[in-house]
Amino acid sequence: MTKYPYRLIIKFYWFRLLVVSIIWFIYDFLTYSFSIYSSSWIYLILGDDYPLWVSLGWTTLINFFYLPGYFIGAFMSDWIGPKYALVAGVTAQGIIGFIMTGLYAYLDTPAHVVGFVVVYGIFLAVGEVGPGDNIGLVASKTCATAIRGQYYGIAAAMGKIGAFVDKNIQYPFYVSSSLCFLSAAIALFLLPNIGQDTIEEEDIRFREYLEQNGYDTTTMGSKEYREAAVIENEAKGAHGGDRKHVE
Structure with a gap:
């Protein structure tokens, strides 16, 4: 049975995994909190003078903004790449969040609930344009195939921890916006x-890293693939060609 090179894997990928995990943590921390308490914010703005169905209607409209964010993010990821789509999304979310902070006293009234819903909805939508559509893709494409399951699983678990780190209060938008900019900076400068x-x-x-550290990579991959690769390596070696590394 092949021994799994955990020490080499951790040494090679620990920093990149940490970067992806932090971005995912911040995304889930913001998204779950804002999603859960959107109805509470609407109720606080409208007060007791409005029936419950009005608050429910505005909350449904807020959640609708997730949909265009998903679609736009899917195309942006293809146009400019997952990394820059993620950076653009969280940067836009941070800017809109600071705008909401400056206008909150104006938006936090029943007369301007429409403005609050629209701006808040856009805030959520651009979050889906960025990490919503791309953080999973980033996690699955920034590591080697051989360890993708463990790498992705750890990053996703860190994100879910962010979803549960919630003290059951209304977080100020300026804190969330600052975290968006932090996430954008981390992605821009620390992700490939x-x-x-x-x-x-x-x-x-x-x-190549495993081979340089003495790990036999011919034990990686399926039996059929290893046998075919060995034959190809021998054939190339006989003709003076480069030997193929086996996955």
């Missing part, structure tokens, strides 16, 4: 750019 060939390049980079 992601393209169509990122997974193949990452597999090669990780495999």
